[in-house]
Amino acid sequence: MTLMAFAAYEQQLKWVAFVLGVASTICVVQGWQLAAMLFSLPFCLIWMYCAWLRTEPQLKYINMLFTVLYVYGIGRYFWIVI
Template sequence: MTAFLMSFARYEQHLKWLALVLGILSTIAIVQNWYPYTMFISVPFCLIWIYCAWLHTERQLKYINIIFLILYAYGITKYFLVGA
């Protein structure tokens, strides 16, 4: 598993740029009140930052994004189970 994850290390800068774009899109979605798109956009944002933090063993950044990922997963699950 570690070797598989390390194979993406060469794309770290590209992933960070993608995370920036996703962060901007998420902010626009919040301002425009485009619920539930805010959650769907934020999940890959969190996954990218969890991965980048894992590469550099930045525990705090990794755990903060894991918490946000869990909260977004809860929100998405609730959205599909309860409905809009």
């Protein structure tokens, strides 16, 4: 599968990212840290993919950084809890 495989679905992916962003914000306000990270990770992955489609380097690299931080946070959460 190539990077352009979902290019036809870019607008739908952006709407999914919007819903994930809203859900993540609600989780932050409610104090549900793990849920916020679990919603934010796919949000970042979608925006990173869309940035690669449009060659927006700032958006791509910012979301790469956030993706690494969310993966670290989720891993740390499970490492501490388990």
